[in-house]
Amino acid sequence: MWEILRLPWCPASFIEYSPRLLVALLFQVFVSTLDTPEEVNTFWKRCQEQLSVPISINRFAVQTVRALFRHLRCLDLLVAVERKHGWDTLLCVDTHHYAMGLLAREMHRTANPLCSCIALRLLGLLSTQEQHWDLPALAFLVEVLECHDMREWSDSALEIISRRLQSKSKEKRRLALRGLVVLSKDPLLAEGIRSLTQSLMGLLQDADGEVVALILSVFLNELQDRATLISSPTALQLAEVLRPLFDHDNSHVSLLSIRLFRAVIELVMDKGKKPLKKHVSQSLLPLFFHCHDQNWHVAEASRETLLCAAKFLKMRRLKQLVKKEQLWKFAECLPAEDRNRVAEHLRQALPYLQSPQEPLREVAIRFIGIAGRYLRRRQEETWLIYKALQDVTDDISPVISSLALQTLQLLRAAQRAPYSSGFRRCKTTSRRVGGRKPVGNN
Template sequence: MERKRGWDTLLSADTHHNAVGLLAREMRRASSPLYYPIALCLLRLLTREKTSWELPAMAFLVEALDCPDMTEWSDSILEILSRRLWSQCTEMHRLVLRGLVLLSKAPGMADGVRSLTPSLVELLCYTGGELVGMVLSVLINQVQDRDIPISTPTALRLAELLPPLFGYDNIHVQLLSIYLFQKVMELAVDKSKQLLKTHVIYSLLPLFFHWHHENQDVAEASRKALLRAAGLLKRRDLVKLLKTEQPWRFSECLLENDKRRAVEYACQALPYLESPQEPVREAALRFIGIAGRYMRGQRVELQVAINVIEDMTPDSAAVKSLALQTQEILRAVQRPQSSPGSSSLKISSRRCRIGRLLSGAAAGGQRRTYSGNPV
């Protein structure tokens, strides 16, 4: 404790509970005969009453959760943690979630922790930073390697809440959210799968763009989840492209078979133009350019896309060039079609021009981003 400056930390009100946790770890290693009786005493007190020192008491108790002698008190421990799951105290909230992460790994605690699933799912709406990663870890531990079916309400709620976390500013949270989304698609009960399809459809683009992530783990996790999503939607054409790792053809294939969603897809792609990842921005620009082919007559939506591209954050020369090409494609589509008396040669020429622009954008992106790998 002296070497780790634990005694100084113990004297500060703000860090007192951290020092108690450190003391618990050192005591477990050096004074195990004292360790268990103290943990049991704190457990009994926390079960009966709420005290002014419950935060340091919880810090000590959490360190004891994986101690074999504590297994007989698992129900009481779970009750203590569940009562404080929605604590307004950030440090208490962190300790409770850390305790649940530990308990969710214990086979004998699976049923007890699973009873907290609805509350844990809702915590995804209100928790951020390190804590959202803990919530995701608890949820994943419940389903990982256990193949336990996920109920319809839970599956639908997770399918709604997880996609926004795919772009979280923490790689660990991104990976956990994508992996959990894949498990939801795999383990949802049969009657849920039809209801899940709408959510899965709107997860296709986020997963596709994260397939271009510079982090190889995120890119591969996205590809696997995208493959599961395409399978659930019975899109054999997309499955084939994913298995052969042909992301440059994914956009055309998706839009060709779902033309009526072109405007929705284009709007969904616009926020990715501000992604911190250059390959993601490039993928979004190429997608919007391809989607423009299916948006003729949607002058307002086309203009919105053009304006957003114009307002993009200054970028590399390659992205600037692709942005200009994409704007030209959208403006060409936006122009009114020729009257019936116009020359068919002009119409044909315009179509050829749009085709050349699209081909140039796609080829440029393929040369820059793809070399047989998803990133």
Template sequence: MAGRFLNFFKVFSRIKRRGSKVHPAQQPEEPEPLQPMQDGAAMDRTQEQDPTRGRVCRTAQEVTSNMGTGSIENCEDYTTNTSAALLDMLVEEGLPSPKQVPAMVRFIHQWLMANESDGHRLDRTLLDITKAQPTDVVMTLLRVAPSCDRAAMAMWKTILCSPRTAKLARLRLLNVLGSWPEHSTCTSDGDTTRVLSLAATVVMWKILQEPCIPQIVTLYCTRLFVHLLFQAYFSTLDTPEEVDKFWKECQQQHGFGASPNRFALETLKSLLCRMQYEGVVMAIERKCGWDTLLCADTQNYAVGVLVRVMRSSSIPLSSGIALYLLRLLSMEMPCWDFAALAFLVEVLECLDVTKYGASLIEIISKNLQSECRERRRLALRCLMVLGPMNPSTAKKIWNLTENLVDALQENDSFMVRMTIVVLRYLFLYNGAPIRSSIALRLAEALLPLFDSDDIQVQLGSITVFEEMIDLLMKEERKALKTHICQSLVPLFIYCHDENLDVAEASREALIRVAEFLKRRNLMQLVKTAQLWKFAQCLLAEDRSRAAEHLRQALRYLRSPQEPLREAAVRFMGMAGALMRGQKDELQVLREALQALSEESSPSHASTVAQLAFNQRAAELRSPDGPDKAVSL
């Protein structure tokens, strides 16, 4: 059969070179569908009734008889109508080999280009081969006519408006549309030529200009929206050379706009208007959303504007977009993942978390562990959106605690701030006990954040530290004792902070730490605001750790806040008095003197402490010791 159709198309090629066209007036407007001949008598009767049909049948017999040997020398010239009728009849005899379908698509396109007045002559044949081989037909048509000329548009309308072929073809077309910058599929004839996704966009733009909209628009509106938005997004970031070359051809043929990304946006606007969302288009226009989407530096802002306007106009459409983005992320498509996650953040509130929470958490977890900082940032933004939505989501997020602990160590205050907020939601809504292994890492990550220059990070870290203590399992509290003790001095110092919120949070946390350590006397002193008595008791009870406490206070000598520097100096003086006789007393005094000497504006307390430490250091130096002096 394959050989017969190969020769068949050779005949058509010969016809095209040698034959003459029939004037449109001579062509029948609606040719009667041809039926395969059963025997010679039937053919004779048909010839008597319809001379044209008889000629077609004789042609079919001639082609059939000569295809076996490949000899077509005796074939007469055929009109274009005759060629089309012959194609119809051979398809009726049985669909050709899949390898011949691309050639048939090319022939139909060429025939339509030559016969504008008889555009529907081969509709039935086109539908038959599309139903049998939809991928071959769609891909070949996009290859033959990527800029969607008149004949190609007629074929697309036939395919997409027929119940027999619409579903099969539109899914293939959507796949191409969503494969920036190109889609690669091998057709049955072995053709591996890649098809640009922009060619599918041209088809969609033309479809959207038609008075009657095919179901591809109404049934797949959300998918079309996402694909067109992504195409505008990607083509703004990078337009490959082959895309640019194709676009110039489209401009010459159709007079399209200046750039592929702007054309994708115009197609997206047409889609929204055809779906009766003209108000959305205008609202985004007023906020300059379309223009900012075409600039790489402002794309994220533009997407936020676009989605927020969409969300306020149509929750169902926004929910559909969110679901489709979630599906894309679940499919692990690297070229789409980042953009899909960025868009998903904006429509996440429209997603039914109770139904799709498991898939969403899996995606967030993967991106929290990504080496790309921007992906981690987007994952945290997703968690920020989820946090206040529904307390039940906290239980789903709880398994991400370890990833969140890692995020606390980011060198990005915005990411740390988001992580702290998410942890607070978790502790507030979930309340599950924290394993000691996680609590240890969490404590190690939180303690340095007490000194953050970002007030929100500082406040949040102190609060989360306090809440973490409440969630420790009783049998595992001993493992955290050392880390909890390390918070005493920083929290005491910050009780003197100029920011009243920080000071209050530090006092509350200090009370909670003292309670955890079962030091009720210290807890009571903080409650009654006797902070310096607290410091005296702390140092007296921890005499062996006086040097450690003094070292902790050293870093606050560099604080821009004078109350914190004063509190640190006074605390250091009290600690220094208790270090007498300790092994590393001289070394600690040296460190303290060095830190005091670096103060840009030493206070009276600093000067007094410096003199006292210097005097004590001199006492510790013996005339025969290695140290001859203490450098101030």
């Protein structure tokens, strides 16, 4: 091939077979980056002597790839990949798949007609369950799934990608999920995507935030069609795994999980609404806290979902307070209207005292100051609250440490006061704990 490409002209068949030739060459690049057998090295040394080729076998393969692209007049592609050091990345076995992805993106960007042709060749290779080159092939395929010419092959792509979801390789799982995000936008594949629900929910336990975000994106894409209803078992499973994700370290995961939780509430089938009430009730306080999140998108999504949850639970008063953005009145009314669950609300608030976000720590302290006054004759819970607040009195933030100390003193004083003094039910005026204006809008 190298000798032919050095000629001033090339056979017309090179154009017709160029996708196959490129795939074969790229595969040769990958193979030659692996441990090369001694007999191959010996053979290549003889080739170097006879043909005056001073470079290694894998660099020679890359040089041939570039020559073929030059022959096909893909000059913009060559420059773009060179600028991003793609050819060097292609030479290392650990980064080969990144280079394949880069090559695919640049071909897709320049609307290169070879793009879908190469993808179809790789689709055929992947369908044979060939293991040793499936990561680079998958990396290329995922980048070009949105090509118009690939639409008619979406079913085959879905089948191939689905098989990689349970792969032991993190990179393969991540690439498979990226492909699934693209395919989940196609209404024609809705049934196939839905059949993967259980597998995807199992992967939500993954420690990799990017993997979790991709799975949540697949579910959200699937529910874009508002005519799609969620069955009761699926809604309950999703609600159970989504709630802990509100507090994920990755703010993008938090945002997507909150948005998906709202979609579940809105789209659950009628017969599934009653079993879902428990999960929605348990989401009220975490959503209230995240209304004060430092990430504006998370805060806005939390407020919208909190409003949806109050409506779902038919808590008219709380719904109106959220709608008017009177969030601290909401915080006062929640324990007042549901005194039987005050201890549960306080237990939910305690982990937020250790939040890396200062606004969330502050909101948690203020809520504990409000709800803690309803906790009477519950020595075990009271001791836990005192201990948690005491631990925060040495917080790195002077504001937080001071507020924790003030709240601790107020609660101790309230516990000593005669129970007959009681507490008023929620009013329309906002209270302040510790003499400082609460975080958020009032």
